[in-house]
Amino acid sequence: MSDITNLTLADLRDALKARKVSSLEATDAYLSNIEKAKSLNAFISVTADKAREMAKASDAKLAKGEGGAIEGVPLGIKDLFCTQEVLTTAASHILDGFKPTYESTVTSNLWRDGAVMLGKLNMDEFAMGSSNETSYYGPVVNPWRAKGENRQLTPGGSSGGSSASVAAHLCAAATATDTGGSIRQPASLTATVGVKPTYGRCSRWGIVAFASSLDQAGPIARDVRDSAIMLRSMAGYDPKDSTSVNRPVPDYEAALGGSVKGLKIGVPKEYRIDGMPAEIEKLWAQGVSWLKDAGCEIVDISLPLTKYALPVYYIVAPAEASSNLARYDGIRYGYRTKNYKDIVSLYENTRGEGFGAEVKRRILIGTYVLSAGYYDAYYIRAQKVRKKIFDEFLDAFKQVDLILTPSSPSAAFGLGEMTDDPVQMYLNDVFTVTANLAGLPGVSVPAGVDAKGLPLGLQLLARPFEEETMFKGAMAIEKAAGFNARPDEWWA
Amino acid sequence: MAIDKDTVRKVAHLARIAEPEERLEPLAKEISGILGWIEQLNEVDVEGVEAMTSTVSMELPMREDVTLDGPTGGHQPDNVVANAPKTEDHFFVVPKVVE
Numbered sequence: 258m259s260d261i262t263n264l265t266l267a268d269l270r271d272a273l274k275a276r277k278v279s280s281l282e283a284t285d286a287y288l289s290n291i292e293k294a295k296s297l298n299a300f301i302s303v304t305a306d307k308a309r310e311m312a313k314a315s316d317a318k319l320a321k322g323e324g325g326a327i328e329g330v331p332l333g334i335k336d337l338f339c340t341q342e343v344l345t346t347a348a349s350h351i352l353d354g355f356k357p358t359y360e361s362t363v364t365s366n367l368w369r370d371g372a373v374m375l376g377k378l379n380m381d382e383f384a385m386g387s388s389n390e391t392s393y394y395g396p397v398v399n400p401w402r403a404k405g406e407n408r409q410l411t412p413g414g415s416s417g418g419s420s421a422s423v424a425a426h427l428c429a430a431a432t433a434t435d436t437g438g439s440i441r442q443p444a445s446l447t448a449t450v451g452v453k454p455t456y457g458r459c460s461r462w463g464i465v466a467f468a469s470s471l472d473q474a475g476p477i478a479r480d481v482r483d484s485a486i487m488l489r490s491m492a493g494y495d496p497k498d499s500t501s502v503n504r505p506v507p508d509y510e511a512a513l514g515g516s517v518k519g520l521k522i523g524v525p526k527e528y529r530i531d532g533m534p535a536e537i538e539k540l541w542a543q544g545v546s547w548l549k550d551a552g553c554e555i556v557d558i559s560l561p562l563t564k565y566a567l568p569v570y571y572i573v574a575p576a577e578a579s580s581n582l583a584r585y586d587g588i589r590y591g592y593r594t595k596n597y598k599d600i601v602s603l604y605e606n607t608r609g610e611g612f613g614a615e616v617k618r619r620i621l622i623g624t625y626v627l628s629a630g631y632y633d634a635y636y637i638r639a640q641k642v643r644k645k646i647f648d649e650f651l652d653a654f655k656q657v658d659l660i661l662t663p664s665s666p667s668a669a670f671g672l673g674e675m676t677d678d679p680v681q682m683y684l685n686d687v688f689t690v691t692a693n694l695a696g697l698p699g700v701s702v703p704a705g706v707d708a709k710g711l712p713l714g715l716q717l718l719a720r721p722f723e724e725e726t727m728f729k730g731a732m733a734i735e736k737a738a739g740f741n742a743r744p745d746e747w748w749a
Numbered sequence: 750m751a752i753d754k755d756t757v758r759k760v761a762h763l764a765r766i767a768e769p770e771e772r773l774e775p776l777a778k779e780i781s782g783i784l785g786w787i788e789q790l791n792e793v794d795v796e797g798v799e800a801m802t803s804t805v806s807m808e809l810p811m812r813e814d815v816t817l818d819g820p821t822g823g824h825q826p827d828n829v830v831a832n833a834p835k836t837e838d839h840f841f842v843v844p845k846v847v848e
Contacts, residue, residue: 354832355832356831356832357832358820358825358828358831358832359820359821359828360820455805456804456805457804457805457807470802470803470804496810496812497821499809499810500803500805500807502805502807562793564789565789565790565792565793568786568787568788568789568790569790571783571786571787572787572790579764583765586765587834588833588834588841588843589832589833589841590832590833590834591832591834592834593834593835597844598844599844599845600843600844600846601765602767603843603844604765605762605765605766605767606767608764608765608766608767609766609767609768610767612766617766617768618776618779618780618783620764620766621757621760621761621764621766621776621780622780622783622784624760624763624764625752625756625760625780625784628760628763635787637800638790638791638795639790640800640801640802641793641795641798641799641800641801642790642793642795642798643800643801644798644799644800644801645793645795645798647801647804678782679779679782679783680782680783680786694804695804696804696805721804721805
């Protein structure tokens with residue numbers, strides 16, 4: 258086989274089952290790509306020995322005609338998922354040396370289905386960021402470059418290692434997580450497909466917690482079919498997560514063939530924001546006409562509370578983070594300061610030295626909005642506005658089956674270009690954050706490139722647990738867009 | 750709402766994060782900027798709206814009150830302290846708390 262790493266996950270899966278290629282060959286091919294792509298900084302740790310061991314075990318099963326749904330397929334795992342005996346950092350200094358004694362449910366599900374782990378992927382520290390620049394291990398570099406330029410661009414965040422490694426063919430697909438857009442925005446900036454499922458679809462157990470009422474795991478993959486295959490293996494009820502929903506996982510791949518004829522697609526006028534590049538506006542209109550041509554009915558809708566979603570998020574998420582991150586105390590795991598005289602200075606210096614600037618900023622905001630006297634004015638008010646945003650979506654979904662929007666307000670920007678003003682950086686999630694607040698599933702699909710040749714995505718949102726309809730719509734966009742550009746392999 | 754340096758010092762202490770004195774002023778500015786932007790939520794009428802607690806309407810499941818098997822179960826002191834920076838005989842070692 259010429260280059261195994263150019264196969265989609267679906268094609269690799271089939272080639273493995275047909276014994277045209279072995280898992281060890283595929284794994285070695287990916288490990289060699291990873292080795293050549295060090296300048297992208299996509300991995301925090303590469304688990305080459307473990308990968309080859311898992312690949313050999315898969316090959317033994319495949320030789321006997323056995324094996325799971327994705328037996329022998331090599332994957333990258335975002336470093337937010339706890340992996341047993343394998344360093345898990347959340348890209349934070351404070352988790353130095355942390356080797357969990359347990360495995361997250363999502364990764365357990367993937368190993369159950371036969372997947373092979375190549376290593377742990379870089380990300381924003383504790384998933385707080387939209388550009389991968391808050392990582393203690395340094396930013397990931399986007400494999401995509403603007404035409405005729407060699408400026409280093411962001412792969413998006415927080416799942417920037419996941420998006421970059423999928424785009425650069427360093428793994429067949431990757432796990433990711435999405436609290437405000439951390440799967441869909443990086444997917445948009447790297448021409449990959451990113452799926453955030455309905456809240457409760459994937460277990461959060463064993464995923465380092467950021468904001469528990471918003472966090473959801475999902476895949477970043479090369480195309481819609483691959484993302485559907487990944488989600489089926491990742492999802493499922495888990496009694497260890499009290500918010501996990503007990504309903505069967507559909508065969509998402511089987512839903513892909515279905516027609517979108519007659520589906521009602523909502524186009525919310527409030528997602529046309531000031532200062533949005535004309536190219537994104539144009540791409541969005543293009544998406545509308547693709548779906549119209551595929552037989553969908555286009556419905557103009559209004560979601561007037563959209564502009565309040567980010568401010569709500571920047572109360573709820575830091576509040577939950579300040580509580581979740583209280584566990585990093587320098588006593589039970591991870592980093593401990595050398596500079597202390599009593600228990601309080603041990604806590605304060607461990608946390609002061611162990612957390613990065615953005616994480617500290619969010620913990621302080623969260624602590625402030627939860628503190629006595631401000632709880633009602635900030636936190637309770639935000640949760641009330643959140644309820645109104647949720648109701649507004651449910652109302653909209655009485656008229657339409659899917660909602661079509663752009664995925665991100667701009668194409669990939671240069672590393673270091675947007676770090677001065679936190680609020681400017683937060684605006685990256687303006688189109689994605691609503692789905693987290695309302696718990697809705699969302700997908701970003703590559704749809705085109707801007708004048709500089711940089712990828713742009715379109716987003717579809719669906720009713721809770723209607724991922725199948727969402728995948729069907731995503732497939733229609735993928736077919737119509739016929740997007741098959743790849744970045745030049747300047748890093749290899 | 751603008752917050753000052755003293756408030757940042759107080760909140761940082763509540764959060765058990767050591768912030769050097771020279772960081773307090775810049776942090777007060779950054780956080781005031783963010784809180785100012787958040788303040789637009791005051792425009793929304795939330796009279797009679799119930800604060801959201803979950804996007805999925807379901808009852809919190811209860812389990813039997815027994816020790817579980819597996820990684821969340823009991824009787825695994827080695828695993829509990831496996832990642833601690835300083836331990837002794839399955840205890841976490843911390844500076845003296847009570848005189």
